Amino acid sequence: MLKAINTKILLAILAVLTAIGGALTYQRHDAAKAAAAAAKAATILQQRQNEVEERKAEDEAFRRRVEADKKKHNSSAAHEGKTWQKYIP
Incomplete structure (x- = not known):
C-alpha cells in the first residue's frame, strides 16, 4: 500500500x-521570439532613419540647386523694368 502511494506521489512529482x-x-521560446522581433524592429527603424537622412540630404541638395537656379535666372530680371518703358506699340 505504501509502495503504491509512493509510486503515485512520484508520478505526480514527475x-x-x-x-x-x-x-x-x-x-524560452517565447522570449527568443520576442528578442527576434525586437531585433527586426530595430533593424527596420534603423533603415527608416537612414532613408530619412538620405531624403533630407537630397532635399537640401535640391534646395541648393533651386536657389542657385533662381539666382542665375533672376539676374536678367533686374533689367525688365526698363524694357517695357521703351516699348512702343
Whole structure:
C-alpha cells in the first residue's frame, strides 16, 4: 500500500516537473521570439532613419540647386523694368 502511494506521489512529482519543464521551454521560446522581433524592429527603424537622412540630404541638395537656379535666372530680371518703358506699340 505504501509502495503504491509512493509510486503515485512520484508520478505526480514527475508530471509536475514535466509541466514546469514544458512551461520553461515555452517561455524560452517565447522570449527568443520576442528578442527576434525586437531585433527586426530595430533593424527596420534603423533603415527608416537612414532613408530619412538620405531624403533630407537630397532635399537640401535640391534646395541648393533651386536657389542657385533662381539666382542665375533672376539676374536678367533686374533689367525688365526698363524694357517695357521703351516699348512702343
